[in-house]
Amino acid sequence: MSGEHAAYRPRRSVLYMPASNERALEKAKTLLVDALILDLEDAVAPDMKEQARENACAAVRSGDYGRRELTIRVNGIGTRWHEEDLAAACAAGPDGIVVPKVGSADEVRQLVAAMEAAGAPEHTMLWAMVETPQAMLHCEEIAGASARLAVLVMGTNDLAKELHAEHVPGRQPLMAGLGLCLLAARATGTVILDGVFNNVKDPEGFEAECLQGRQMGFDGKTLIHPGQVEACNAAFAPSDAQVEEARGILQAWADGAGSGVVTYNGRMVENLHVETARRVLDIDEAIRALESSAT
Known part of the structure; x- marks a missing residue:
């Protein structure tokens, strides 16, 4: 992935x-x-x-x-x-x-x-x-x-x-x-x-x-x-809110490593949410790199 x-x-x-x-x-x-x-x-x-x-x-x-x-x-x-x-x-x-x-x-x-x-x-x-x-x-x-x-x-x-x-x-x-x-x-x-x-x-x-x-x-x-x-x-770009949420999910996942149950904003976080959050950040990073490059 x-x-x-x-x-x-x-x-x-x-x-x-x-x-x-x-x-x-x-x-x-x-x-x-x-x-x-x-x-x-x-x-x-x-x-x-x-x-x-x-x-x-x-x-x-x-x-x-x-x-x-x-x-x-x-x-x-x-x-x-x-x-x-x-x-x-x-x-x-x-x-x-x-x-x-x-x-x-x-x-x-x-x-x-x-x-x-x-x-x-x-x-x-x-x-x-x-x-x-x-x-x-x-x-x-x-x-x-x-x-x-x-x-x-x-x-x-x-x-x-x-x-x-x-x-x-x-x-x-x-x-x-x-x-x-x-x-x-x-x-x-x-x-x-x-x-x-x-x-x-x-x-x-x-x-x-x-x-x-x-x-x-x-x-x-x-x-x-x-x-x-x-x-x-x-x-087709992640919104600022989606990027912020993705970062929050990944931080919660990292903070809760080993605890068995991880939550973010009251919602349970599972591996599938982590994968989705990583994808959002990868897309955002790629778009920012593209837009900051020379035209």
């Missing part, structure tokens, strides 16, 4: 940026976002795919994005751009390659083999988007298919489309799929990111969905607009 904590990397806010838009790529250098997905897929028109690919790879190679984790979303398996996208991304060596609509463990193994054949450096991990009923039902197999798969990304828009579901506050139609993927992520030790919130003019709705995602257990959320970054970072 402690090794997992030590390796924690903040991915509270993960922003999609269309790689065809050079102004957007420039702006991304100044955003207080934990990670960027330089998009070659949905946000890019067919006649701009090659230019977007060149822009994304140049951005990765530039070294101009500071502490931000950089990933490239390639076009999906079976599209005419996929193989060239994957080869170019592997050569550029981002932190991750995001692949849409991953539906099976076999596809994960196929992608990892292709990455290795293309010479992807060891630090370049696979981020798999899970966004279909098939992926929901086989998510544990997908998440456990390769050590190179580091992150699951919920594709909630596509999932809603496939389910014939409506977008409603609280996301009840999507909860079964979200829950299955969360279980798969935790069972396999994989990071999992919540899907996007579509209405950029509804900050209250966005904050409510961030809170829901954090309460469910997501590690962070994918975003479609820079204006969503600040609220997302706040939502």
Whole structure:
């Protein structure tokens, strides 16, 4: 457990940026976002795919994005751009390659083999988007298919489309799929990111969905607009009160070592509470280190 904590990397806010838009790529250098997905897929028109690919790879190679984790979303398996996208991304060596609509463990193994054949450096991990009923039902197999798969990304828009579901506050139609993927992520030790919130003019709705995602257990959320970054970072970071409580629990545990029964603020403290408190402090420490580093 402690090794997992030590390796924690903040991915509270993960922003999609269309790689065809050079102004957007420039702006991304100044955003207080934990990670960027330089998009070659949905946000890019067919006649701009090659230019977007060149822009994304140049951005990765530039070294101009500071502490931000950089990933490239390639076009999906079976599209005419996929193989060239994957080869170019592997050569550029981002932190991750995001692949849409991953539906099976076999596809994960196929992608990892292709990455290795293309010479992807060891630090370049696979981020798999899970966004279909098939992926929901086989998510544990997908998440456990390769050590190179580091992150699951919920594709909630596509999932809603496939389910014939409506977008409603609280996301009840999507909860079964979200829950299955969360279980798969935790069972396999994989990071999992919540899907996007579509209405950029509804900050209250966005904050409510961030809170829901954090309460469910997501590690962070994918975003479609820079204006969503600040609220997302706040939502997925431990509050001051949570940090204070975690320190109090650990102090009570240390003070009561050997006594058999430990209490904090009138509540019994068990090992599971100690583990949770340590995780809160590890996350807080990692976020503070990230935010104090050079942009």
